Amino acid sequence: MSEITVLVPCYNEQESLPYFYPEICKVAGRMKAAYGVDFSFIFVDDGSKDGTLGVLKELAAGDERVRYLSFSRNFGKEAAIFAGLQHATGDYVAMMDADLQDPPQMLEEMYRGIAEEGYDCVGTRRVTRKGEPKVRSFFARLFYKLINKISDTEIVDGARDFRLMTRQMVDAILSMSEYNRFSKGIFSWVGFSTKWLEYENVERVAGETKWSFWKLLLYSIDGITAFSTAPLAIASLMGVLFCLLAAILIVVVIVKTLVWGDPVAGYPSMMCFIFLIGGIQLLCLGILGQYLSKTYLETKRRPVYILKEDNKK
Incomplete structure (x- = not known):
């Protein structure tokens, strides 16, 4: 029986986790009944300063499928993704945020794309940026246009980290053990056939975004320097x-x-x-x-x- 490992990076997600966990469990139950696939969960606590780790310990105590990894400090989302991929044991690995901006119910269609249509990865991209500041949306679109002009690695406009990948693709990503990581570029660089699912932007269920304009600007510079000379x-x-x-x-x-x-x-x-x-x-x-x-x-x-x-x- 195949297994899907759901990787969830967490930084100060104490308020979101009580909403996220029941939703992902519902999806896991439906998919087990429909496709006979098991689930495991890896939550990576990226040095949270609130009660995120306490919530994760409670979830792990009540569900043997839950594994949590806690960093010694905040290393950033890229480090959390890398750690989760290293510890994932499933035949397929799904990545998603805990704030429900990545709708868990889309996992069913993503799984069909791999199991029935033969794709190596099914990713998601936002077709709207509803609720996002206009200035931020403008610079985000500008970044995608710029990097796709100056880089040989295509990065899809609006692409999210929310995706489902085969074990082969995950192993290829882990082989790129560089310190300065830009996952959106790495996902594209390793290749493999990818299907894109489009959806409209969803607001956070609770809490506040951790990505300020300044952090996004620095992240975009990292992306440009990582995948273009x-x-x-x-x-x-x-x-x-x-x-x-x-x-x-x-x-x-x-x-x-x-x-x-x-x-x-x-x-x-x-x-x-x-x-x-x-x-x-x-x-x-x-x-x-x-x-x-x-x-x-x-x-x-x-x-x-x-x-x-x-x-x-």
Whole structure:
């Protein structure tokens, strides 16, 4: 009999878990009756500061299918995903959030896509961003357009982490043990046939989002630097263009001085050019710094996460 492991990263989800757990159990019961598939659950407590761990301990005490992993501190959602995938034992692995923005009932259609249609992965994507701030939605769409233009790895607009994968695909993802992880890109990079299910945005059932605009911006930069070297090429191109511009300006200044004999005029415009070129240089150094910092962190070979508690050990 096949088994689905449901992986749920949790950070301060004390309010959401009492709603999520009964819903996923209902879906598990229906799918066991309809398809004969067993379920196991892995909840990864990513250093929560509320009572999330206490709730998980209560769930584990009443349900032997529940396993919880608790980090020594907050390592981020990417680390929680990696830890959950490492400890998942099912023939299929489903990933979803605890806030019910990922509708558990979609698991039935996702399972059919793999078991009956032969896909290796069934993912979900939002077709609307209802309830999300307009500025945030604008920059999100801009990010997907940008990264798909500068990267060879296609990342579907609106793609969620909510997906069901075969064991073969999970093993391929785990083989990419890099420290700086961008799962949306990794899921696409490993390949495998993927079916996309579209659905409208769903509001959180409880609690507040952990993703501020600033965190999303930094996450998008991580994605770009992880799956594209185009910014480095752009920095090099800007260097070449400004070298040419500088050569042209030198010729203009010399000719102007010889013809009009007025070397002092044009001081304000020259200062503008100096500030512009200085800004471009700092931008290029910043781009180089991003890639250098990622390389530096990789060479340290630090663990992606540190596990503090595990109820199955």
